[in-house]
Amino acid sequence: MKCRLCDSTAIAALPRHNSGFCRTHFIEFFQKQVRKAIRKYAMFSRKDRLLVCVSGGKDSLTLWHVLNESGYDTTGLYIDLGIGGYSRASLEKAESFAEGIKRELIVVDFAREYADIKRLAALSKRTDCSTCGVVKRYFFNRVALEQGFDVVATGHNLDDEAARLLGNILRWQIDLVRKQSPLLDSDEGLVKKVKPLFRLTEQEIAIYAFLNRIDYLREECPMSRGTTGLIYKDILNRIELESPGTKHFFYFQFLERRDDLFSDGAVERKDRPSLCRRCGMPCSEQVCAFCRLTDYLKRSGQTPDEPA
Amino acid sequence: MKCRLCDSTAIAALPRHNSGFCRTHFIEFFQKQVRKAIRKYAMFSRKDRLLVCVSGGKDSLTLWHVLNESGYDTTGLYIDLGIGGYSRASLEKAESFAEGIKRELIVVDFAREYADIKRLAALSKRTDCSTCGVVKRYFFNRVALEQGFDVVATGHNLDDEAARLLGNILRWQIDLVRKQSPLLDSDEGLVKKVKPLFRLTEQEIAIYAFLNRIDYLREECPMSRGTTGLIYKDILNRIELESPGTKHFFYFQFLERRDDLFSDGAVERKDRPSLCRRCGMPCSEQVCAFCRLTDYLKRSGQTPDEPA
Numbered sequence: 001m002k003c004r005l006c007d008s009t010a011i012a013a014l015p016r017h018n019s020g021f022c023r024t025h026f027i028e029f030f031q032k033q034v035r036k037a038i039r040k041y042a043m044f045s046r047k048d049r050l051l052v053c054v055s056g057g058k059d060s061l062t063l064w065h066v067l068n069e070s071g072y073d074t075t076g077l078y079i080d081l082g083i084g085g086y087s088r089a090s091l092e093k094a095e096s097f098a099e100g101i102k103r104e105l106i107v108v109d110f111a112r113e114y115a116d117i118k119r120l121a122a123l124s125k126r127t128d129c130s131t132c133g134v135v136k137r138y139f140f141n142r143v144a145l146e147q148g149f150d151v152v153a154t155g156h157n158l159d160d161e162a163a164r165l166l167g168n169i170l171r172w173q174i175d176l177v178r179k180q181s182p183l184l185d186s187d188e189g190l191v192k193k194v195k196p197l198f199r200l201t202e203q204e205i206a207i208y209a210f211l212n213r214i215d216y217l218r219e220e221c222p223m224s225r226g227t228t229g230l231i232y233k234d235i236l237n238r239i240e241l242e243s244p245g246t247k248h249f250f251y252f253q254f255l256e257r258r259d260d261l262f263s264d265g266a267v268e269r270k271d272r273p274s275l276c277r278r279c280g281m282p283c284s285e286q287v288c289a290f291c292r293l294t295d296y297l298k299r300s301g302q303t304p305d306e307p308a
Numbered sequence: 309m310k311c312r313l314c315d316s317t318a319i320a321a322l323p324r325h326n327s328g329f330c331r332t333h334f335i336e337f338f339q340k341q342v343r344k345a346i347r348k349y350a351m352f353s354r355k356d357r358l359l360v361c362v363s364g365g366k367d368s369l370t371l372w373h374v375l376n377e378s379g380y381d382t383t384g385l386y387i388d389l390g391i392g393g394y395s396r397a398s399l400e401k402a403e404s405f406a407e408g409i410k411r412e413l414i415v416v417d418f419a420r421e422y423a424d425i426k427r428l429a430a431l432s433k434r435t436d437c438s439t440c441g442v443v444k445r446y447f448f449n450r451v452a453l454e455q456g457f458d459v460v461a462t463g464h465n466l467d468d469e470a471a472r473l474l475g476n477i478l479r480w481q482i483d484l485v486r487k488q489s490p491l492l493d494s495d496e497g498l499v500k501k502v503k504p505l506f507r508l509t510e511q512e513i514a515i516y517a518f519l520n521r522i523d524y525l526r527e528e529c530p531m532s533r534g535t536t537g538l539i540y541k542d543i544l545n546r547i548e549l550e551s552p553g554t555k556h557f558f559y560f561q562f563l564e565r566r567d568d569l570f571s572d573g574a575v576e577r578k579d580r581p582s583l584c585r586r587c588g589m590p591c592s593e594q595v596c597a598f599c600r601l602t603d604y605l606k607r608s609g610q611t612p613d614e615p616a
Binding site: 253 | 477543562569
């Protein structure tokens with residue numbers, strides 16, 4: 001296969017675009033998709049200070065790489081959740097990447113200051129993944145607020161977003177469906193959140209990471225095995241094999257038509273945004289999910305240290 | 309496992325209901341689901357003449373069995389589509405079932421009077437399955453109209469309906485989504501169509517067929533291999549294994565909330581129902597899809613005999 005833009009041999013096939021690219025044009029294509037995402041949603045400009053949430057995996061390190069290459073003012077944020085060897089290995093990847101691009105990496109040692117995720121999940125009777133989600137969302141926002149960042153950027157890709165949409169649709173959670181977006185605007189106590197990789201698939205990100213020698217942790221989080229999110233991704237990949245472009249169409253058409261697709265009557269639960277009585281962070285109840293989680297720790301006799 | 313209603317050993321597990329039934333109570337459960345479907349959508353009464361569309365497979369013969377056992381006035385309709393040995397074998401199953409319950413079976417020999425589906429699909433450049441769909445829908449309605457039936461009943465089950473819904477949602481075909489229903493009411497030239505098995509899964513139907521010694525054709529239609537409909541069914545079954553009840557919830561919640569879920573603005577194409585200039589059957593264009601199909605035959609030099 002030839003590159004669709006020059007005479008070189010294609011090194012990356014893009015079935016959903018029915019084409020392939022050489023190294024140079026693949027990287028151009030990739031950067032163009034990121035630029036398109038940033039522009040379309042007015043995510044940020046070169047004047048903004050970006051907090052890039054990194055896990056040590058391919059999506060988040062690729063995000064940091066492409067934003068840094070594009071000249072944005074970036075700082076990394078890593079949250080150590082205490083998932084044994086996986087957390088140690090992923091912190092190492094994040095640290096050595098930060099060193100390589102000479103940018104600061106902020107590290108929140110959640111496991112040491114509070115508890116490891118598995119313990120907290122067991123105490124609170126939440127699933128591991130939902131506990132992890134509460135903790136990460138809380139610190140993404142709090143660190144950004146306290147340290148004056150303008151935007152929080154995460155490495156969510158097209159596969160993540162399409163899988164999430166499918167899961168919410170299968171349960172007809174229209175309130176969640178209508179909120180799903182590559183951009184969550186700032187609000188009282190809430191820093192703007194963006195997903196600049198939402199136009200790119202996992203596979204495309206893996207190719208970009210490979211071509212740019214990004215040294216990321218290949219191991220998946222051991223707690224995510226068999227979770228519904230991964231199953232929905234697998235399922236969409238199977239449909240994609242049969243009908244290339246379905247995943248892209250499903251999510252992009254949703255974004256285009258979201259405001260016209262669903263009726264207002266379909267939203268059951270209206271969020272009343274407010275601030276947590278305890279910590280002052282935004283939440284939809286009187287006490288935020290993070291404070292309720294750490295209450296379990298206090299009740300179990302392990303009082304957390306002074307919060308990070 | 310014990311039957312949830314008596315002390316006997318359960319012979320059928322129903323994970324989505326988190327229970328199991330003995331033979332007697334499974335058949336009761338099955339019949340109750342059919343009664344519930346008929347009542348909720350006011351599908352038909354014992355005064356109506358029902359045309360039951362049968363393919364020789366488990367769903368349609370089970371439908372005929374359960375409606376006949378329940379005392380409804382039923383006649384079978386079989387359309388021979390000329391799919392080689394598969395059509396011969398399925399006609400035999402339908403004929404011997406009709407004999408067994410002493411009901412009439414109307415047979416339309418489409419392949420002899422027009423052409424076999426594969427040839428027609430090739431001529432018209434449609435897929436096999438969509439060609440078959442046009443032909444079947446046409447004759448279901450035409451035979452019912454001409455012979456004075458009140459209702460056309462088909463064996464579509466929960467798996468069929470959920471898979472169809474998923475396919476339409478992945479393409480955001482909201483006009484098709486909003487029309488999907490276990491009941492299509494009668495209209496000018498259009499006989500009422502119902503799907504009394506929509507509350508039951510394929511597996512439940514297979515158990516009912518087994519318990520009632522219904523001799524059906526186990527072979528799947530050779531033209532359906534690898535079609536997206538089958539892939540969506542597989543996919544929903546995979547999700548079902550992980551989270552029992554998802555398929556049920558996805559389709560039943562849709563039925564409950566359909567009118568409130570989607571906004572009117574989401575429907576792009578409005579059907580203008582009219583009658584085909586050529587054959588007088590209902591259609592959304594000036595000439596119906598069936599007449600357009602048979603035009604290809606005429607143009608190819610094979611003029612169909614006098615229509616059945």
